[in-house]
Amino acid sequence: MMEKERSGVAGLKIKRALIHIVLILLTIICLLPFYILLINSTRNHVDIQKGFSILPGKAFLKNFQNLMSNPNLPVLRGIFNSFIVASGSAVLTTYFSSLTAYAIHAYDFKGKKTIFTFILMIMMVPTQVSALGFVDLMRDMNLTNNFIPLIAPSIAAPVVFFFMKQYMESALPIEIVEAGRIDGAHEFRAFNTIVLPIMKPAIAVQAIFAFTSSWNNYFIPSLILDKKDMKTLPILIAQLRSADFLKFDMGQVYMMIAISIFPVMIVYFLVSKSIVQGVALGSVKG
Numbered sequence: 646m647m648e649k650e651r652s653g654v655a656g657l658k659i660k661r662a663l664i665h666i667v668l669i670l671l672t673i674i675c676l677l678p679f680y681i682l683l684i685n686s687t688r689n690h691v692d693i694q695k696g697f698s699i700l701p702g703k704a705f706l707k708n709f710q711n712l713m714s715n716p717n718l719p720v721l722r723g724i725f726n727s728f729i730v731a732s733g734s735a736v737l738t739t740y741f742s743s744l745t746a747y748a749i750h751a752y753d754f755k756g757k758k759t760i761f762t763f764i765l766m767i768m769m770v771p772t773q774v775s776a777l778g779f780v781d782l783m784r785d786m787n788l789t790n791n792f793i794p795l796i797a798p799s800i801a802a803p804v805v806f807f808f809m810k811q812y813m814e815s816a817l818p819i820e821i822v823e824a825g826r827i828d829g830a831h832e833f834r835a836f837n838t839i840v841l842p843i844m845k846p847a848i849a850v851q852a853i854f855a856f857t858s859s860w861n862n863y864f865i866p867s868l869i870l871d872k873k874d875m876k877t878l879p880i881l882i883a884q885l886r887s888a889d890f891l892k893f894d895m896g897q898v899y900m901m902i903a904i905s906i907f908p909v910m911i912v913y914f915l916v917s918k919s920i921v922q923g924v925a926l927g928s929v930k931g
Contacts, residue, residue: 746809
């Protein structure tokens with residue numbers, strides 16, 4: 646018996662060691678692109694063309710100065726524009742998707758299943774399918790070169806709604822809401838004071854996803870925005886990459902990409918404590 650127990654403990658240690666090795670390898674694979682990005686942001690165009698380097702270069706400040714002094718690339722304005730669009734989209738999509746999920750979860754009414762199925766069907770419609778009609782509509786409404794078409798549609802987000810609905814089924818007892826109603830709280834007060842605090846982990850998860858998605862979105866903003874002062878960071882990055890070959894500077898490109906990911910990393914670190922909890926509870930039903 647003792648030998649079997651020892652062999653079992655040894656086997657368990659080997660399994661744990663293998664799991665840790667796999668996790669370390671996956672971590673390295675995930676972080677390697679960020680490391681290459683940061684290293685290349687410190688190298689000049691000629692050094693980058695020579696190939697990959699483990700050690701950083703000496704052109705960090707030069708790349709930064711060249712980027713900031715580029716008259717065709719208002720980087721700070723682009724960061725501000727991207728932040729307005731991304732933060733606005735994250736707030737609207739998390740709040741109204743939670744509100745919609747609450748209505749489907751807390752009420753029984755005729756056509757409830759039909760509405761739920763219809764919302765899920767919209768998830769299968771690609772953005773590219775409706776892009777042309779959407780852009781034409783925005784032009785007819787004189788909303789080109791405006792952030793409203795980039796923020797307002799985030800109110801209707803089927804993917805976020807579905808996640809919130811699944812989270813509510815696993816973490817929101819309907820008895821708590823009913824107790825609030827008995828105490829005299831109207832529906833919006835019950836939602837804002839009772840439901841939203843319980844939904845904080847799920848909101849944190851979807852907020853970072855929505856913020857990142859909107860921050861990195863290039864397709865729709867490139868069709869809506871054409872004024873220099875209205876462009877977001879992805880448009881400026883594409884504009885920098887499509888520059889004339891004689892003026893093309895890979896050092897500036899890597900520097901701008903590095904600058905563009907810092908706000909996303911900051912937002913992630915601010916809500917990272919709630920992300921794991923939100924994903925875990927949101928994936929468990931009932």
